[in-house]
Amino acid sequence: LAKGAGKGTWQRYRSDLHTAMVERLALRTSLLEAIDARQFVLQYQPIVDVRTRAAVGVEALVRWQHPERGLLGPYHFIELAEESGAIAGLGAWVLGEALRQFAAWHAADPQLALRYVSVNVSARQFRAPGFVDRVRRALADAGARPEWLLLEITESLVLRDAEQVWAELRALRELGVRIAIDDFGTGYSSLSYLRQMPVDVLKIDKSFIDDITASRQQRALVDAIVTLARNLDLTVVAEGIEDDDQRDLLERMGCPYGQGYLFARPLWPADVPPLVGAVTVAA
């Protein structure tokens, strides 16, 4: 602390810290009640064919319609939900709601061009006992086919307690559900692991895509991941594509799928069917 400015700065710091803690505590308390109060909503971001730009799937992204603070993105509450255990209820709601919505779109238009809905699963949610059964039940309750569901998990989850986690991943794939590794490249998967992992899709993290136009090295890295995935019979989605140059490069690398603001932002449910050329479904 600088002398002179010291005391005032320290007190301001303490009071900021106090405010932050009070806010966290308030969020944490209301988080537990927010599911019952139906304050969570889902947006859906299209995942597209990089070449044709046609949507092939959507990713469900949760938001909290907070009564005082407005629409909050996941960065404001997912970690808190993990710490407090509220993620169990929240995750179950997200899965059920995404499947129900997808089944409704499909019922309204059996020719629906969208093949799947992608749902993020947090590590704690996945590790809770009975996860596979909960997925099975959620599919049945929504009248959804297993191939409509892609579950996104993180690299670190696949690497820790591999035995237990891999057994559950295999059980999910036996149901017909597909598995994606989200934010691929930010963790520590080794190449030999990648060959054996019971997963179907790699989602290359946005941080890799950001620099592909400016950096030759970054381009080489993404190119290598795309080639590797193809040779291992894995599908690839490039995340966070924001401009045409990035798309052009990815197309030339043979990256099949992409997601990003260039194609579409996360959308409210009613805006999804018009975008993919299907009948609109009332919520």
Ligand code: C2E
């Ligand atoms: P994610 O799964 O990697 O999702 C992609 C995030 O990148 C989304 O942020 C999306 O809105 C954003 N994004 C997509 N394209 C672009 C782009 O071109 N530029 C930029 N700047 N951003 C883009 P969002 O919705 O804020 O979600 C953040 C993270 O929160 C997600 O990252 C995911 O890890 C987590 N999350 C979201 N929904 C859920 C959920 O239902 N359950 C769990 N456990 N986690 C969730």
Ligand code: MG
């Ligand atoms: Mg995701």
Ligand code: MG
């Ligand atoms: Mg992601």
Ligand code: MG
């Ligand atoms: Mg990401």
